Amino acid sequence: MGVGKDGVEYTSSGARGAEESGWELDPEDDSVVTVAAVGRQIKLWREAAGLRQADLGAATGYSLDLISKVERGLRIPKPQFLDKADEVLGAGGKLAAMKKDIAEARYPKKVRDVARLEREAVELGSYNSLVVDGLLQTEGYARAVMRSRRPPWDEDEVERRVAARLERQVIVDACATPPIFSFVLCEAVLRRTIGGTMVMRQQLERLLEVSRLWNVDLQIMPLRCGQHSGLEGPFRLLRLRDGTMVGLESVQLASRVLTDHRQVQTLDLRYGAIRAQAMSPQDSLAVIEKVLGET
Secondary structure (H helix, E strand, O other), X not given: OEEOOOOOEEOOOOOOOOOOOEEEXXXXXXXXXXXXXXXXXXXXXXXXXXXXXXXXXHHHOOOHHHHHHHHOOOEEEOHHHHHHHHXXXXXXXXXXHHHHHHOOOOOOHHHXXXXXXXXXXXXXXXXXXXXXXXXXXXXXXXXXXXXXXXXXXXXXXXHHHHHHHHHHOXXXXXOOOOOEEEEEEEHHHHHOOOOOHHHHHHHHHHHHXXXXXOXXXXXXXXXXXXXXXXXXXXXXXXXXXXXXXXXXXXXXXXXXXEOOHHHHHHHHHHHHHHHHHOOOHHHHHHHHHHHHHHO
């Protein structure tokens, strides 16, 4: 361990504590100001308590490296770290209250942007021929999808993105005024065993659960429908509270929000055709049950 020119303690070994609690922050992320402000507050409370970074690390069970990075705004603290630091430093809930400030900063900017649109939506339509829509994925399924990426993310980044995906799902069945949802999945998605048999069974059970919600229509595009309007790939449509519609489109290395009226209108027409070509929600439920029984 040593002290740098800036007076901050560093660990030469880089050893991790028993349980790390934070994510590395992209310096180009627009949440850097919020994260830096939270870090400064933790440092001020630590100094007021007469503790060194090493002391705070020992008292909370986290590594010196983590404490240093959090205080310098280089690492986004997880909620459990803020709770523990608040308790150790006697902050009376002031540090724990910052969980709200960094809630969105914990997740990648692209995810935050999508989540904001989803929260503004009164209607959301989704067609996917590859995987289950992120709003319907179980934790195990989401983790398996994230781990399939090449080049791979490290486990820290995988867990960060899984947490972000699960956080977004609150609008489906735990929101006071949820949007109206329409999901169309290609039958191949049901039969593609992602994450292994048990993970896939849990995912199919989740689809059955969600399909029974009053605000959700879930339809299956059968494999026997060889030609349909969704052959060009997955997309989503959102109608926002102000009446405008936007499209979301993802390809291999990029995602984009579509606001051009002609492009959105094209997607709207395609989605209407896709829903007409897909099986009814009732028949789709029977297909999901059948695949579950075979899995």
